[in-house]
Amino acid sequence: DVVMTQSPLSLPVTLGQPASIxxxxxxxxxxxxxxxxxSWFQQRPGQSPRRLIYRVxxxxxxxxxxxxxxxxxxxxxxxxxxxxxxxxxxxYCMQGTHWYTFGQGTKLEIK
Amino acid sequence: xxxxxxxxxxxxxxxxxxxxxxAASGFTFSNAWMSWVxxxxxxxxxxVGRIKRKIDGExxxxxxxxxxxxxxxxxxxxxxxxxxxxxxxxxxxxVYYCARDHEGGYDQWGQxxxxxxxx
Numbered sequence: 177d178v179v180m181t182q183s184p185l186s187l188p189v190t191l192g193q194p195a196s197i198x199x200x201x202x203x204x205x206x207x208x209x210x211x212x213x214x215s216w217f218q219q220r221p222g223q224s225p226r227r228l229i230y231r232v233x234x235x236x237x238x239x240x241x242x243x244x245x246x247x248x249x250x251x252x253x254x255x256x257x258x259x260x261x262x263x264x265x266x267x268y269c270m271q272g273t274h275w276y277t278f279g280q281g282t283k284l285e286i287k
Numbered sequence: 288x289x290x291x292x293x294x295x296x297x298x299x300x301x302x303x304x305x306x307x308x309x310a311a312s313g314f315t316f317s318n319a320w321m322s323w324v325x326x327x328x329x330x331x332x333x334x335v336g337r338i339k340r341k342i343d344g345e346x347x348x349x350x351x352x353x354x355x356x357x358x359x360x361x362x363x364x365x366x367x368x369x370x371x372x373x374x375x376x377x378x379x380x381x382v383y384y385c386a387r388d389h390e391g392g393y394d395q396w397g398q399x400x401x402x403x404x405x406x
Contacts, residue, residue: 177351213391217332224384224396225324225332231390268332272391275348276322276334 178202180269182279188287195256197282199269204249206273213272216245216254219281220265229254261286289313289395291385296400303375307400309368309385314395317341317363320388323370325381326399333381335359335370337388352378375404 179202189195205212216229227236229245232252242257256263264286269279295307309321320343323335336349338359347359358371368385380403386393 207391211391215390215392217393219332224398225393226396227392227394230392230394234390236394266331270332270392272388275350276337278332278334281331 178205178271178274178277180271180277180279182267182269182282185280185282187282187284189256189259189284190287191261192258195259195263195284197254197267197269197284199247199252199254199279201250201252201271203274205252205271206249212248214245214247214252215270215272216243217268217270218263218265219268220262223265225268259284259286289387291387291395291397293383293385293397293400296383296402298403298405299375300406301376301404303404304371304373305375305402306369306371307383307402309370309397311366311368311385311387314387316361316366321359321361321368322386322388322393323359323368324384324386324393324396325379326384327378327381330381335383338368372402375402377404380404 181200183198214232217225219225228239233245244255266281268281290312292310299305322337336359338347356374360369382399384399385397387395
């Protein structure tokens with residue numbers, strides 16, 4: 177099974193400052209079709225998850241451009257350029273190349 | 288507007304069975320691969336299983352914890368996704384979400400339905 181490891185697990189950030197979350201997979205996420213199926217999700221308190229990014233760096237409709245995704249192979253990053261109060265929640269990476277596996281989640285809070 | 292609405296959750300005794308449903312609207316349900324994802328109280332997200340669309344064989348695949356106990360099915364005439372859960376265990380206690388597959392991830396999620404397994 178593919179294991180997804182996120183860091184940090186807790187991320188206190190000052191409003192207006194950048195934030196970065198790392199996600200590493202135990203094997204390459206490049207699929208036989210050449211695509212890399214790595215997504216990022218945000219789950220605000222009491223809400224269902226919402227996808228922010230798919231295929232490493234494609235932003236979903238309606239997602240603010242302060243969110244960006246990057247990486248390749250086994251190492252991926254979600255960046256928030258300037259954290260806002262509404263960004264508080266838990267962020268998950270997920271791979272869809274070898275079945276589906278989620279990372280443990282990173283809890284973002286405001287300092 | 289795309290909507291996924293789960294229902295059917297509740298309290299069930301260990302060893303019991305339960306079927307949860309997900310009513311879809313706002314998109315062509317028969318064209319979608321659909322999944323179930325669960326979240327135990329205070330924990331992270333866990334893939335439960337997925338069913339392909341009919342033209343791809345309508346086959347279902349399951350994560351290890353539910354293999355042999357869970358069955359995913361779909362009724363494209365009613366736009367409903369099902370998850371039949373048998374031989375339930377305490378560790379199956381979770382909010383169960385249905386989600387639409389898109390590009391190896393999930394672009395639409397329901398609000399979830401809570402399943403509690405307890406005596």
